[in-house]
Amino acid sequence: MARRPLPRILTGGTAPLARGREIARTAADSATDVIHPLLTIGRGLRLLAAAGRGRWAETPKDKRGPTLFLVAACLLVIGLIPYGPALALAVLAAAAAWQGRDRTPARTGPGEAESERLASLYEALVPYFSLAEDPSPLFAHGGDWERAFSEYAFDDAGRLTRLRIRYPAYFTDGEPAARARIEQLLHAKSGRGREYLFGWDEEGNRLDMGVLAPLPVGIAAQRWVTAPGETVLGFTDPDEVRRTLPVTDGEEVRDLPPVIWRTGVRATEPHLLAVGEPGSGTSSLLRSVALQALRHGDVLIVEGGGHGEYACLTGRTGVLAVEGGLTGALATLEWAAHETERRLIAAGRARQSGLPAPEDTRRPLWILLDRPGVLRHLAAAEGRPDPLSLLQVALRHGRAANVTVVVAEQFDALELLGEAVFACTRARVVLGPVSPDRVAAVLGAAPHSTPATEVPPGRGYARLGAGPVLRLQVPATPDPYDDTAAPAARQAVLDLLPERRGQVEPAAAEPVPAQAAPQRAASDEPDAPAGPADGREADPVETTAALPVAAPKALEHAGAAPAPAAEGEAPAATGGSPGVEAGGPR
Numbered sequence: 001m002a003r004r005p006l007p008r009i010l011t012g013g014t015a016p017l018a019r020g021r022e023i024a025r026t027a028a029d030s031a032t033d034v035i036h037p038l039l040t041i042g043r044g045l046r047l048l049a050a051a052g053r054g055r056w057a058e059t060p061k062d063k064r065g066p067t068l069f070l071v072a073a074c075l076l077v078i079g080l081i082p083y084g085p086a087l088a089l090a091v092l093a094a095a096a097a098w099q100g101r102d103r104t105p106a107r108t109g110p111g112e113a114e115s116e117r118l119a120s121l122y123e124a125l126v127p128y129f130s131l132a133e134d135p136s137p138l139f140a141h142g143g144d145w146e147r148a149f150s151e152y153a154f155d156d157a158g159r160l161t162r163l164r165i166r167y168p169a170y171f172t173d174g175e176p177a178a179r180a181r182i183e184q185l186l187h188a189k190s191g192r193g194r195e196y197l198f199g200w201d202e203e204g205n206r207l208d209m210g211v212l213a214p215l216p217v218g219i220a221a222q223r224w225v226t227a228p229g230e231t232v233l234g235f236t237d238p239d240e241v242r243r244t245l246p247v248t249d250g251e252e253v254r255d256l257p258p259v260i261w262r263t264g265v266r267a268t269e270p271h272l273l274a275v276g277e278p279g280s281g282t283s284s285l286l287r288s289v290a291l292q293a294l295r296h297g298d299v300l301i302v303e304g305g306g307h308g309e310y311a312c313l314t315g316r317t318g319v320l321a322v323e324g325g326l327t328g329a330l331a332t333l334e335w336a337a338h339e340t341e342r343r344l345i346a347a348g349r350a351r352q353s354g355l356p357a358p359e360d361t362r363r364p365l366w367i368l369l370d371r372p373g374v375l376r377h378l379a380a381a382e383g384r385p386d387p388l389s390l391l392q393v394a395l396r397h398g399r400a401a402n403v404t405v406v407v408a409e410q411f412d413a414l415e416l417l418g419e420a421v422f423a424c425t426r427a428r429v430v431l432g433p434v435s436p437d438r439v440a441a442v443l444g445a446a447p448h449s450t451p452a453t454e455v456p457p458g459r460g461y462a463r464l465g466a467g468p469v470l471r472l473q474v475p476a477t478p479d480p481y482d483d484t485a486a487p488a489a490r491q492a493v494l495d496l497l498p499e500r501r502g503q504v505e506p507a508a509a510e511p512v513p514a515q516a517a518p519q520r521a522a523s524d525e526p527d528a529p530a531g532p533a534d535g536r537e538a539d540p541v542e543t544t545a546a547l548p549v550a551a552p553k554a555l556e557h558a559g560a561a562p563a564p565a566a567e568g569e570a571p572a573a574t575g576g577s578p579g580v581e582a583g584g585p586r
Contacts, residue, residue, distance in 0.1 A: 040096075041100060048095065048096055114158060121189050121190070124185060124189055125182070125185065126143075128178075128181060128182060130168075137168075139167075139168070147166070151163070159190065159191045160191070160211075163210075165207040165208075165209070167205055167207060173202050173205075173207075186209055187450040193454075195449050195452050196209055196211055197211075197449045198448055198450075199448070212449055215236070215237070215459065215473040216256060217456050217473065218489075219247055219249055220248075220475060220488060221476065221477040222248055222492060224258070224292070225246060226260070228296045229364075231289055231292050231293070232258045233259045233285070233429060234285075235473050236472055237257065237470070237471055240470050241257045241260075243258065243260070244257050261464060267399060268426070268465055270398055270404060271405040271406070271407075271424050273406075273407050273427070273429070274408040274429040275411060276430065276460065279457060280431040281458035281460075282409075282429075285431070286310075286408050287310065290368055291477065291493070293404075294498055297318070297364030297365060298319075298366065299318060299368060300321050300323075300336060300365070303324045304370060304371035304372050304374035305374060306374075308481075309479055310370070311479075311481060317498040326375055326382070326387075329387050330379070333387050333391055336393075337392075339403075340394045340397055343365075343401035346360075363402070364402050366404050367403065367406070369406070369408070372388055372391075372409065374413070388418050391405065391421070395424040395425075427463075428443045430442050431457075431459065433452065433453055434451060434460075439451065439461055443461060443469055445469050446469070448468075457474075458472075459472070460472050460474075476489040477493055478490055480494045
């Protein structure tokens, strides 16, 4: 038996069907708006007819005749009056419209379940907002909660979304511990799993609580519309910042409020510290910062974990080195210290001569360290120099030399960072599900919202200098070589990576004199392996992009002639930063 073909309307795609349904829905809505008055009058006529039948059934039989005669006389009089029938129909339509109106009573107060929830919340606050010596307490067991809660709102599930509380003037609202107790109680009683924002009005003795909308998750790394010296750390709530950026989210483009970190010689927060738990997204934040920094500067990366999280940046234009071992990290950080000093000397001499700073000192240099505490522990175990001690010059004088340091570490190794890191990193980020006390310990101030117990990667808080604590969602910037990451996010990172430099056969490394600054191999090849400063064998997990190093004599004596190059060693550039020749970047 031959099969009959399906009708074209079932085989031609879903677009015509969807368009037809949309047209039908629009026509139905328009028709409903037009005939709504007729429906109201018809409902009113039905109610009037039902009321008339009820009155007729209640009329005694001996009075029905005079009633009919009276009704007929009234109709006759109406018919004889000019415009009487028209006026009668208008009065009947008005009466029917009045009877057929929507009589659903407006909700003016909370329901029974909502009143019970407010009453239980009021009773829970009594021990914190009451004193035995108060003659007329605002909060008392069995008291009226309507006096204390002036405004409130609930969602469809019956949970609080907004609440305003009046509290007594003697409550110690200026103490962070007292505030934290109230906020923790309200968070527990109003429903966990959501983030609440608390606003304390100390002058008016009022506390406003509201539920925060979730921050956008899944925003992939992309080219942000920013000026040089501006870095997008992530996105926050619309009410916290006065600027928005166009963001591509899938196929949609929308404006989102960013957290902008400004760096450079005039920045007030020149360095950044990011802290989080494992898997919280600190490495993703560093990759996002590196991709943005490569647009206008050079980048050095030191990875203490040794997991190859930044292998995608090795050999890229603008990436001076990607180190994963102790030997390479020591040489890189020592070079960064000498480079910072060289930049300071060159800029100082230019200012004394009334000239602008040299071009190579104005190009930003970024030093990114992921988990440097591991390297410090390894250096102490092997009796090597402390890597973080070599970072002090860049931290303390990096702002004047246009050198920016970004450090990412986990909570369990914070004590290994040292005093210089905490003193010089005034821009802070905390990622992951952490308690308000730990957030306050890192940022220097407690957040105004309650941290959620379960958050996606990249979610946390940020504080720039002495500014407010902002909620933060870091853009998704995974390792593009990680097969477990989302393909769209990995492709977005690959699209932002600079081109690779040309690969040349690496030259042999020469030993570095003990009195000189640690140098890389003299070959101009970017990917040539570095020679250890003390003659030890390099770490096997080390991945390196070569660093041309300024002559040590030029660092010690500003403007002096460079020391003669050793045999087989290329002369070092005396006026350039790593990866930058005298005329500019390679």
